[in-house]
Amino acid sequence: xxxxxxxxxxxxxxxxxxxxxxxxxxxxxxxxxxxxxxxxxxxxxxxxxxxxxxxxxxxxxxxxxxxxxxxxxxxxxxxxxxxxxxxxxxxxxxxxxxxxxxxxxxxxxxxxxxxxxxxxxxxxxxxxxxxxxxxxxxxxxxxxxxxxxxxxxxxxxxxxxxxxxxxxxxxxxxxxxxxxxxxxxxxxxxxxxxxxxxxxxxxxxxxxxxxxxxxxxxxxxxxxxxxxxxxxxxxxxxxxxxxxxxxxxxxxxxxxxxxxxxxxxxxxxxxxxxxxxxxxxxxxxxxxxxxxxxxxxxxxxxxxxxxxxxxxxxxxxxxxxxxxxxxxxxxxxxxxxxxxxxxxxxxxxxxxxxxxxxxxxxxxxxxxxxxxxxxxxxxxxxxxxxxxxxxxxxxxxxxxxxxxxxxxxxxxxxxxxxxxxxxxxxxxxxx
Amino acid sequence: xxxxxxxxxxxxxxxxxxxxxxxxxxxxxxxxxxxxxxxxxxxxxxxxxxxxxxxxxxxxxxxxxxxxxxxxxxxxxxxxxxxxxxxxxxxxxxxxxxxxxxxxxxxxxxxxxxxxxxxxxxxxxxxxxxxxxxxxxxxxxxxxxxxxxxxxxxxxxxxxxxxxxxxxxxxxxxxxxxxxxxxxxxxxxxxxxxxxxxxxxxxxxxxxxxxxxxxxxxxxxxxxxxxxxxxxxxxxxxxxxxxxxxxxxxxxxxxxxxxxxxxxxxxxxxxxxxxxxxxxxxxxxxxxxxxxxxxxxxxxxxxxxxxxxxxxxxxxxxxxxxxxxxxxxxxxxxxxxxxxxxxxxxxxxxxxxxxxxxxxxxxxxxxxxxxxxxxxxxxxxxxxxxxxxxxxxxxxxxxxxxxxxxxxxxxxxxxxxxxxxxxxxxxxxxxxxxxxxxxxxxxxxxxxxxxxxxxxxxxxxxxxxxxxxxxxx
Numbered sequence: 001x002x003x004x005x006x007x008x009x010x011x012x013x014x015x016x017x018x019x020x021x022x023x024x025x026x027x028x029x030x031x032x033x034x035x036x037x038x039x040x041x042x043x044x045x046x047x048x049x050x051x052x053x054x055x056x057x058x059x060x061x062x063x064x065x066x067x068x069x070x071x072x073x074x075x076x077x078x079x080x081x082x083x084x085x086x087x088x089x090x091x092x093x094x095x096x097x098x099x100x101x102x103x104x105x106x107x108x109x110x111x112x113x114x115x116x117x118x119x120x121x122x123x124x125x126x127x128x129x130x131x132x133x134x135x136x137x138x139x140x141x142x143x144x145x146x147x148x149x150x151x152x153x154x155x156x157x158x159x160x161x162x163x164x165x166x167x168x169x170x171x172x173x174x175x176x177x178x179x180x181x182x183x184x185x186x187x188x189x190x191x192x193x194x195x196x197x198x199x200x201x202x203x204x205x206x207x208x209x210x211x212x213x214x215x216x217x218x219x220x221x222x223x224x225x226x227x228x229x230x231x232x233x234x235x236x237x238x239x240x241x242x243x244x245x246x247x248x249x250x251x252x253x254x255x256x257x258x259x260x261x262x263x264x265x266x267x268x269x270x271x272x273x274x275x276x277x278x279x280x281x282x283x284x285x286x287x288x289x290x291x292x293x294x295x296x297x298x299x300x301x302x303x304x305x306x307x308x309x310x311x312x313x314x315x316x317x318x319x320x321x322x323x324x325x326x327x328x329x330x331x332x333x334x335x336x337x338x339x340x341x342x343x344x345x346x347x348x349x350x351x352x353x354x355x356x357x358x359x360x361x362x363x364x365x366x367x368x369x370x371x372x373x374x375x376x377x378x379x380x381x382x383x384x385x386x387x388x389x390x391x392x393x394x395x396x397x398x399x400x401x402x403x404x405x406x407x408x409x410x411x412x413x414x415x416x417x418x419x420x421x422x423x424x425x426x427x428x429x430x431x
Numbered sequence: 432x433x434x435x436x437x438x439x440x441x442x443x444x445x446x447x448x449x450x451x452x453x454x455x456x457x458x459x460x461x462x463x464x465x466x467x468x469x470x471x472x473x474x475x476x477x478x479x480x481x482x483x484x485x486x487x488x489x490x491x492x493x494x495x496x497x498x499x500x501x502x503x504x505x506x507x508x509x510x511x512x513x514x515x516x517x518x519x520x521x522x523x524x525x526x527x528x529x530x531x532x533x534x535x536x537x538x539x540x541x542x543x544x545x546x547x548x549x550x551x552x553x554x555x556x557x558x559x560x561x562x563x564x565x566x567x568x569x570x571x572x573x574x575x576x577x578x579x580x581x582x583x584x585x586x587x588x589x590x591x592x593x594x595x596x597x598x599x600x601x602x603x604x605x606x607x608x609x610x611x612x613x614x615x616x617x618x619x620x621x622x623x624x625x626x627x628x629x630x631x632x633x634x635x636x637x638x639x640x641x642x643x644x645x646x647x648x649x650x651x652x653x654x655x656x657x658x659x660x661x662x663x664x665x666x667x668x669x670x671x672x673x674x675x676x677x678x679x680x681x682x683x684x685x686x687x688x689x690x691x692x693x694x695x696x697x698x699x700x701x702x703x704x705x706x707x708x709x710x711x712x713x714x715x716x717x718x719x720x721x722x723x724x725x726x727x728x729x730x731x732x733x734x735x736x737x738x739x740x741x742x743x744x745x746x747x748x749x750x751x752x753x754x755x756x757x758x759x760x761x762x763x764x765x766x767x768x769x770x771x772x773x774x775x776x777x778x779x780x781x782x783x784x785x786x787x788x789x790x791x792x793x794x795x796x797x798x799x800x801x802x803x804x805x806x807x808x809x810x811x812x813x814x815x816x817x818x819x820x821x822x823x824x825x826x827x828x829x830x831x832x833x834x835x836x837x838x839x840x841x842x843x844x845x846x847x848x849x850x851x852x853x854x855x856x857x858x859x860x861x862x863x864x865x866x867x868x869x870x871x872x873x874x875x876x877x878x879x880x881x882x883x884x885x886x887x888x889x890x891x892x893x894x895x896x897x898x899x900x901x902x903x904x
Binding site: 116174175178180181182185186216217218219220221222224226229231255277279280304307308309311321322323324388 | 495497498631632633640641642645649653661679681682683790791794797799800801802803804806808809814819821822824831884885887888890
């Protein structure tokens, strides 16, 4: 009897991508288009996850997993909800000034958990809205309405207000207390926020806001790699899930002779190198087992394991080599690096499949697992259910690796091009 | 009556250094102090805080003994009074160096009392009037008081009285996440106090770089400090014999019950009560006495040094500024304050030390920067010491080896930063540092590793190819 041959890269990726895509079919509310933040019972909707969902539907159509009419219908329900829902300063509204609250009740669409009016999560929602506006380009009633509503939603956003009188954007706002006090210093996932904010034809960000933000960057040499450092891997992924940064450079990257795509590649290598060195002796870490990012964790607790005190976190931003690390691996983040360092990401995915099969159910990857914290198998603790952000990232990044479809799609979005140019990007496809 | 060459107001670090230096050079010197010799640093600052930090580190190590392959009793009981008693004993021992008798023996005339200018070249100490050719104001600073309704009535601690504690408070709220707040929050937590820290900012040590502040935040959390960032204390009151602080953070209101409240929100210069107007010395209540780069006040005969006039309120800065002031005042010197390379350190665990420019400051000056980062977990001695948390970051001007600044986060960052201060102050670049043999194994070897990392970037593909060709024999 012969052993079944290992699936090819293409077969493997297709299987995982389709499984991740399934999340958005399962967690979709047909009444308002909202998608649950996680698959856990009672989870609210996250507007960022809706943004990923809107971007995934075109992938589903092109891959033959969904009819175009079905995708258009889902998209339209979603856009109608976001255009028609209440925008006001009231604490139970859906949004204000064109932005939306981070978490919404899956059924009613009203703000929950006293969440903040989130600028970055609204941005990820808008990225999906704009992806839909470009993809659904046929002259039909529903696709015409998609384009019309998408542009209206984008144009309503008041980016100028979001600066709160400062040179750069604030992180968020809450009714009653106003803008959040959090600093947003250093490289982060906000590049796409500035691009969309600068491109707004109605209430654009000030021209110098992007430069103001990049002035807080640090160009570092770590483990022999020169890069714009950020600890959590998702920071190197989120903007690039939509925007193709290959060969285009802003003023900072021109000075450094690099670009953001190359930067994400180096960041992936730094993650792998950290896991290989494994300075804190976490179980499982190695050259094919990495992916330290913002994700679900075992919960906030301190335990003594094998004579060593280990402090675990719940959902938290983990980052290496000098951020917070509790031994929790985000397998979706490793897959998210596929376009930048496919040789590393594919090895990691195959390793996860071979070493931690119990962590993967029906080809879907959990938000996190932690082999250091003993569980039912080699994976140790495994995050319950699935998170929409992770599944969305897997769908988009596998697609960008396979066909560059989302990147090509967004190149056709006029706001992306103009926002990049206003941010000072030149070269490659923006010239 | 003979005029003094130099009358110094304040016998803190700046005043003492100036008095000794001037007297040693033969000047006739008077030193006026209204309180204790030694100033804040000795009595209510660096010295007592470092003493209790040392004890608290020991307790932390004992709790962590298993990680060091050691065994300790199952429970470690903190003897808080003993820790405080040790601190007072050490403070007393160090204070002997600066006794009035020793100063007199060194040629310094000591006057105890409040100083008040009687004109542009005279100062009165109670009823004694001292005439001077030059004067130095070195009156230091005092803790700022937060304007929180109810705080004064309820009572609170500052660095001026926290070291008087003899019994361990059960719960303590620390207001302010600057160096003092963070150091004492961690130290008291390790000494068994349930500490809550509230910082009206998104991160601790807001002047330091983000990554350093994040490591500190994680370290405090790991020690068990309850952290409230972006949280403002809006009112304080008594309830059932407890102090209650009302806080607002991210739009949420909540209250905390504690036994003691410690505030550490910064320091205000001591400029009051000296009749500075009579001497023609201008000042600002927030920033202190106005001085030029030569530390000269608006009265050309009068200089200032230390916390009363400087932005960087550190003992070593007070010392350095006092030396500049003496030289400029008595010997026609033209030494500039701006020429100083000033390092500083927050003595938490890990310590956070910095010298020179931050990256954002270099950007503001349009200087392109590249940072060489070495993780402490890659430094052998840090590994063997079980002190792997942190990093050494050395910022150089892009394309050169010129060191612009550095941040060190490490258990002994305060010791390590001195080598980098020397390098910056002496114009020593990373290439030269790479040639300096560092003893092995030491944690300071991280600096050599950063220099080596710089050298590796000089190995361009062309050079590599040439070397390969050369070695092909």
